Amino acid sequence: PASADGVTATSVTGISRRAATVALGDVLPVPASVRPDPHADFPLTADTVIRVEPAARAEADRLAALLRPATGHPLPVTVDPAAPTAGAITLALADPGLGPEGYRLDITPDGVRLTASTPAGLGHGVQTLRQLLPAAVESPTPVPGPWVLPGGTITDHPRFGYRGAMLDVARHFFGVDEVLRVVDQLARYKLNHLHLHLTDDQGWRIAIDSWPRLAEVGGATAVGGAPGGWYSQADYRRIVEYAAQRHVTLVPEIDLPGHTHAALTAYGKLAPDGVTPPPYTGTDVGFSYLDPDRELTYSFIADVLGEVAALTPGPYLHLGGDEAFKVPDDAYARFVDRAQRIVVDTGKTVLGWHQIAPAAHSPGRVLQYWGTTADDPMVADAVRRGARLVMSPANRSYLDMRYTPDSPIGHDWAGTIDVHQAYDWDPAGYLADVPAEAVLGVCAPLWTEFVTSRADLEYLLLPRLPAVAELGWSPRAGHDWAGFRRRLAAQGPRWETTGTTYHRSPEVPWP
Ligand code: TNX
Numbered sequence: 001p002a003s004a005d006g007v008t009a010t011s012v013t014g015i016s017r018r019a020a021t022v023a024l025g026d027v028l029p030v031p032a033s034v035r036p037d038p039h040a041d042f043p044l045t046a047d048t049v050i051r052v053e054p055a056a057r058a059e060a061d062r063l064a065a066l067l068r069p070a071t072g073h074p075l076p077v078t079v080d081p082a083a084p085t086a087g088a089i090t091l092a093l094a095d096p097g098l099g100p101e102g103y104r105l106d107i108t109p110d111g112v113r114l115t116a117s118t119p120a121g122l123g124h125g126v127q128t129l130r131q132l133l134p135a136a137v138e139s140p141t142p143v144p145g146p147w148v149l150p151g152g153t154i155t156d157h158p159r160f161g162y163r164g165a166m167l168d169v170a171r172h173f174f175g176v177d178e179v180l181r182v183v184d185q186l187a188r189y190k191l192n193h194l195h196l197h198l199t200d201d202q203g204w205r206i207a208i209d210s211w212p213r214l215a216e217v218g219g220a221t222a223v224g225g226a227p228g229g230w231y232s233q234a235d236y237r238r239i240v241e242y243a244a245q246r247h248v249t250l251v252p253e254i255d256l257p258g259h260t261h262a263a264l265t266a267y268g269k270l271a272p273d274g275v276t277p278p279p280y281t282g283t284d285v286g287f288s289y290l291d292p293d294r295e296l297t298y299s300f301i302a303d304v305l306g307e308v309a310a311l312t313p314g315p316y317l318h319l320g321g322d323e324a325f326k327v328p329d330d331a332y333a334r335f336v337d338r339a340q341r342i343v344v345d346t347g348k349t350v351l352g353w354h355q356i357a358p359a360a361h362s363p364g365r366v367l368q369y370w371g372t373t374a375d376d377p378m379v380a381d382a383v384r385r386g387a388r389l390v391m392s393p394a395n396r397s398y399l400d401m402r403y404t405p406d407s408p409i410g411h412d413w414a415g416t417i418d419v420h421q422a423y424d425w426d427p428a429g430y431l432a433d434v435p436a437e438a439v440l441g442v443c444a445p446l447w448t449e450f451v452t453s454r455a456d457l458e459y460l461l462l463p464r465l466p467a468v469a470e471l472g473w474s475p476r477a478g479h480d481w482a483g484f485r486r487r488l489a490a491q492g493p494r495w496e497t498t499g500t501t502y503h504r505s506p507e508v509p510w511p
Pocket of ligand 1: 285322323370398411447449
């Protein structure tokens with residue numbers, strides 16, 4: 001029988017109890033293994049306690065912070081090992097054999113137990129728990145329950161170690177708070193890398209102490225005369241820390257040797273002709289470059305990459321490398337060889353757009369493939385020489401492409417990308433002559449030539465970001481358009497509850 005608030009009440013051994021409204025498998029990205037037990041639902045109540053050991057306290061605090069506003073329950077966090085497990089949600093650091101990001105979630109009427117070998121694994125499990133409660137759990141103010149978690153066991157771990165999105169803060173600038181909101185969306189869907197495209201022709205967005213005019217002058221402009229802006233090193237550190245707490249690694253990109261016009265407006269001596277150019281606020285690409293035959297170019301790069309490396313705890317420095325159309329091939333390859341060595345000297349690993357393929361191998365280097373063809377001999381050759389890949393094919397993963405020809409904003413040079421097109425491909429099988437083991441994962445780039453507001457940004461991000469997230473996280477065997485669009489539909493009310501804009505694609509059966 002359905003009760004007044006639409007929740008089904010069943011009678012088990014004479015006791016009336018509430019059934020969960022979300023099914024155990026209705027999680028996005030879909031977990032590796034789901035074993036529901038319809039007789040094992042757990043009611044979250046005013047008495048529920050969150051138990052944790054001190055080393056994972058932050059994960060328990062985050063869970064409590066996510067659940068308190070809507071439930072109105074106190075959900076105290078305790079590190080007392082003697083606290084009873086009955087009626088509690090227990091977060092435990094123990095090895096369920098599911099790798100560094102995996103977790104196991106057991107939901108029974110007596111209590112909930114989340115187990116992982118790392119805080120990151122617990123963090124991913126916390127996001128699963130959040131999705132297992134009704135959409136109203138996203139409400140910033142208390143709403144009536146009941147709050148029931150569906151019974152059973154989930155064991156889960158990612159398919160790929162690199163799951164990311166890229167935000168272009170150079171064409172249009174987005175402040176720290178906007179970036180943190182993007183981090184929240186990544187964490188929600190278990191994405192673990194945020195690639196920030198920090199520099200381009202239209203703006204330089206990170207303060208470099210040894211070259212202060214880069215931000216002060218180069219950061220003042222944006223596409224179409226929009227306000228510029230830049231991150232102080234303290235701002236950047238705040239983003240790094242906020243992301244790290246959510247198990248998201250920052251990948252900073254300094255785009256070289258092309259896409260450097262903003263740097264030249266700040267320091268004319270870096271310009272190949274030595275003349276300071278006026279700012280550029282259009283959207284053309286490929287016209288600017290640093291001179292690969294001048295020593296000043298390399299001391300400049302060493303200073304910049306040295307400072308960015310010192311601010312960045314993650315392993316990668318992205319040196320760009322795309323669309324340097326004015327630099328001849330041989331000079332370009334020599335430039336990339338040297339720039340790669342500078343990255344290695346900072347202690348970091350090279351990431352670059354796949355145009356850097358012809359350069360020499362550099363230890364551990366990773367190419368980000370943004371082509372639209374399934375066959376790229378240069379990239380396959382670089383992989384044979386040791387490179388690995390992050391997949392960002394523009395016709396599948398570009399978040400700046402229009403959904404349909406009549407979308408209000410977006411590019412269309414790589415075609416239109418609605419949800420099915422974004423979802424229905426395999427990162428490990430996209431490129432010919434590249435073994436699956438060479439693919440570290442996926443990244444969805446959001447270029448911002450046409451993106452001027454938070455609403456625009458969210459509109460392009462959602463609902464395609466969860467599609468990329470599922471490609472990155474879920475096992476290939478779990479890939480299923482019918483199931484995905486149904487689970488995706490259930491995210492709509494969650495975004496609405498949090499005031500988040502999204503594209504109501506007709507491909508998805510939104511409620
Ligand atoms: C190509 S993708 C670019 C960017 C543009 C983007 C627009 C890549 C590495 N370079 O400079 O913003 O297309 O879709």
